[in-house]
Amino acid sequence: MADLAAAISTSLKAALEAEVTRTRGTTADQFNDTPSPTDLQQFVYLANDVVDLLETAMRELERDREAAKASLAKASIILQSETARRSGANGSKAGGLAGWQIARVQAFIDENLHCTIHIRDLSAVARISAAHFSRSFKRAVGEPPHAHLMRKRLERACHLMMTGAASLSEIAFSVGFSDQAHLCRLFKQAFGQRPADWRRDFESRRG
Structure with a gap:
């Protein structure tokens, strides 16, 4: 594992050096454009995150x-996502x-x-303003942040119902819903049935 960490660190250092060189214009002929100061700043944020993870x-x-x-694993995900973005492989939309x-x-x-998550928390993670974050997130992911968060909570609730014996009340709190009624209301809106019925159907299919 030490060898893996060292390899990632070496790759990151090389990427940083290449980015600095590109920004200075010494290798401009190898790229279609020159990164803006904002783009470079975002790259530095990314690099710092990966360095922290490696340390x-x-x-x-x-x-x-x-x-x-x-x-x-987190460092790898971040680097892969940035590589895909810069190569255009992820089909990211302008302004996302x-x-x-x-x-x-x-x-x-x-x-x-399991916690209350506000837009300001997510925008701070992305290091942009809350207003800018909401627009950019919807453009990039295809749904507003709140709707995405609720979907993730419901997906985690389904996973917990499939893999454990915790009560619906316990599951509701563990995925960030205020109470079991909150979970049941949103679950039925999303899946057309109450979570207790969904769980019973799953268990009967599993045999």
């Missing part, structure tokens, strides 16, 4: 290998979020579903 992985390598693996911003926001949501 965490190195610290936890001997003490907590699972934590180290999680940090390396960058790949690294989407990766950070999704990771934050997944890690904090």
Whole structure:
């Protein structure tokens, strides 16, 4: 794992050096355009995030290998998302979020579903204003942040109902709903039946 962390760190350093060179215009003939100061700033944010994750992985390598693996996985996701964005492979729309911003926001949501999450929290993760974030998120993901968050909560609730025996009340709180009634109301709107019925049908199909 130390070799993997070192390899990612080396790749990141090379990417940073290439970006600085490109911005200075010394390799402009290799690219269709020159990054704006904002684009470069976002790249620096991304690089700092990945460096922090790598440093965490190195610290936890001997003490907590699972934590180290999680940090390396996040670093990999961020780098892959940014690579896809810069190559145009992810089909990101003009005015939408960058790949690294989407990766950070999704990771934050997944890690904090049990908490109350505000737009200002997500915009802070993406490092843009709340108003800009809401517009850009919808353009990039295809749905408003609140609708996306509710969908993620319901998906996690389904997963918990399929894989455990926790009560609906416990599940509701664990995925960030105010109470069981809140979960039931949104679940029925989304899936057309109450979560208790959905769970019973799933268990009967599973045999």
